[in-house]
Amino acid sequence: MIIRKAELRDVSGIVWVCTEGNRQTYKDLYDTYYLEKVIKDFYSIERITKEVLSPEGWDGWIVAVEDGKVIGAGGGGMIDATSSEIYVLYLDPSRRNEGIGTKLLEYMTDLQLSQGAREQWVSVAKDNQKGIPFYEARGFLYQFEKLDHGTKKEDHYVSLRYVRYL
Ligand SMILES: CC(C)(COP(=O)(O)OP(=O)(O)OC[C@H]1O[C@@H](n2cnc3c(N)ncnc32)[C@H](O)[C@@H]1OP(=O)(O)O)[C@@H](O)C(=O)NCCC(=O)NCCS
Numbered sequence: 009m010i011i012r013k014a015e016l017r018d019v020s021g022i023v024w025v026c027t028e029g030n031r032q033t034y035k036d037l038y039d040t041y042y043l044e045k046v047i048k049d050f051y052s053i054e055r056i057t058k059e060v061l062s063p064e065g066w067d068g069w070i071v072a073v074e075d076g077k078v079i080g081a082g083g084g085g086m087i088d089a090t091s092s093e094i095y096v097l098y099l100d101p102s103r104r105n106e107g108i109g110t111k112l113l114e115y116m117t118d119l120q121l122s123q124g125a126r127e128q129w130v131s132v133a134k135d136n137q138k139g140i141p142f143y144e145a146r147g148f149l150y151q152f153e154k155l156d157h158g159t160k161k162e163d164h165y166v167s168l169r170y171v172r173y174l
Contacts, residue, residue: 014069021078029098092120134166
């Protein structure tokens, strides 16, 4: 398995990993309409292609690739001079807990450290038991809750903000 910056040939793999990763992670947390809208808006071939070709305002997509197949994808970037953020991190759902997420996180962290990051933030959906234990195991500390709005005005989703010091 290798970890590297994404290339055009990885686009459909990123779309697949993020689509399946989102469905598996949030199927019991978000309503289906909202979940499928998020997938359609954020993980389309068109959008990922653009982001791979010219990432703007972040470090772009990083992939874990095995035998040419994308098995994990993530991305992050700086949010101010000394703070960075992990924006996205998903694996092929059948490949969790093998250390792949840790390797992707390390690669993104190295990119951020080289740009001056001293602290690293992430938002995780409240009750996401497929994500929270991972970040806590990697040294992230819970800070506060944040309200996200769903597609209907009565839909409120709560994210938890975590930080770790680098
Ligand atoms: C989060 C995710 C990317 C982590 O990648 P991964 O390859 O599964 O994680 P790793 O195998 O590298 O590391 C797992 C670590 O978390 C810990 N961990 C994982 N699940 C755990 C659980 N349920 N309880 C306690 N610890 C847990 C492991 O003990 C391990 O720590 P250790 O190496 O110190 O023992 C992956 O599991 C995933 O795709 N989850 C679903 C999507 C998601 O929630 N993404 C984050 C959105 S913000």
